Amino acid sequence: MILLTLWLFSNRHMTATCSLHVNCGGNDLADRENEQSVLYEGDANVDGGAARLYKAARNWGLSSTGDLMDDNNFQNARYAESLQGNTTRLSPLTLTYFSYCLENGEYSVKLHFAEIQFTNDSTYKSLGRRIFDIYIQRVRKDFNIEDEAGGVGRPVVVPFNASVTDSILEIRFYWAGKGTTRFPKAGVYGPLVSAIDIDPHFKTCSMGGKKSNKAVYIGVGIAAPFLIFLILVVLWR
Numbered sequence: 001m002i003l004l005t006l007w008l009f010s011n012r013h014m015t016a017t018c019s020l021h022v023n024c025g026g027n028d029l030a031d032r033e034n035e036q037s038v039l040y041e042g043d044a045n046v047d048g049g050a051a052r053l054y055k056a057a058r059n060w061g062l063s064s065t066g067d068l069m070d071d072n073n074f075q076n077a078r079y080a081e082s083l084q085g086n087t088t089r090l091s092p093l094t095l096t097y098f099s100y101c102l103e104n105g106e107y108s109v110k111l112h113f114a115e116i117q118f119t120n121d122s123t124y125k126s127l128g129r130r131i132f133d134i135y136i137q138r139v140r141k142d143f144n145i146e147d148e149a150g151g152v153g154r155p156v157v158v159p160f161n162a163s164v165t166d167s168i169l170e171i172r173f174y175w176a177g178k179g180t181t182r183f184p185k186a187g188v189y190g191p192l193v194s195a196i197d198i199d200p201h202f203k204t205c206s207m208g209g210k211k212s213n214k215a216v217y218i219g220v221g222i223a224a225p226f227l228i229f230l231i232l233v234v235l236w237r
């Protein structure tokens with residue numbers, strides 16, 4: 001019985017999750033939404049590189065490919081960009097965020113964007129156009145943050161629905177060569193994203209937090225009569 005209790009406890013860490021919040025290109029950030037504290041896990045410490053695969057401690061990661069050939073940065077040191085504390089992750093070619101060990105079901109995916117590399121004014125810095133494709137099972141082609149948000153420097157949140165059938169959800173951003181590569185300066189093209197929300201449409205997360213509590217209750221439920229029995233035996237003696 002004690003072994004069973006231990007097994008139930010140890011299994012808590014292997015169960016699937018059913019939500020993910022990422023602060024792309026930034027640090028861990030606690031946000032309050034609907035009276036609840038939500039932790040946005042940051043990936044600021046993940047560098048660029050022509051090909052990069054990163055696995056976070058918890059069930060998610062990212063992969064980034066491509067080299068900004070003309071940015072005079074041969075180390076590809078960082079692909080995190082920020083404006084007034086608002087961070088984003090940029091990738092020259094493809095950027096994929098993946099979440100694995102997700103409970104199967106229907107999910108809401110919200111992608112947060114803000115065009116922070118171009119300006120609104122009438123200088124050459126406003127001439128840039130960033131166009132990329134988004135793949136979440138279905139394709140959203142020729143996505144342009146500036147058009148979607150109605151200007152630069154403005155945040156926009158774009159909702160998607162996703163159905164998870166094999167516990168993996170992949171969000172891929174792909175730069176198909178459209179838009180500008182030289183305005184306002186070299187090396188600003190490629191997909192860019194600020195934050196990601198993955199939340200289940202279903203009410204209770206049976207394999208996530210809820211069930212782990214249940215496992216503990218079952219463990220305690222089984223162990224308690226055994227303990228009482230043990231105490232009674234000791235007292236009787």
Ligand SMILES: *[C@@H]1O[C@H](CO)[C@@H](O)[C@H](O)[C@H]1NC(C)=O
Pocket residue numbers: 120150151152153154
């Ligand atoms: C750009 O223009 C839009 C629409 O006029 C405006 O809402 C937005 O705040 C402007 N962005 C900046 C950075 O000034």
Ligand SMILES: *[C@@H]1O[C@H](CO)[C@@H](O)[C@H](O)[C@H]1NC(C)=O
Pocket residue numbers: 159160161
């Ligand atoms: C997602 O699905 C829900 C329920 O079917 C629907 O109400 C909503 O409009 C969908 N959202 C998108 C972005 O397709």
Ligand SMILES: CC(=O)N[C@H]1CO[C@H](CO)[C@@H](O)[C@@H]1O
Pocket residue numbers: 084085086114116153154155
């Ligand atoms: C572009 C963008 O996301 N701007 C936000 C930066 O952060 C401040 C608060 O810290 C927001 O008010 C802006 O909307």
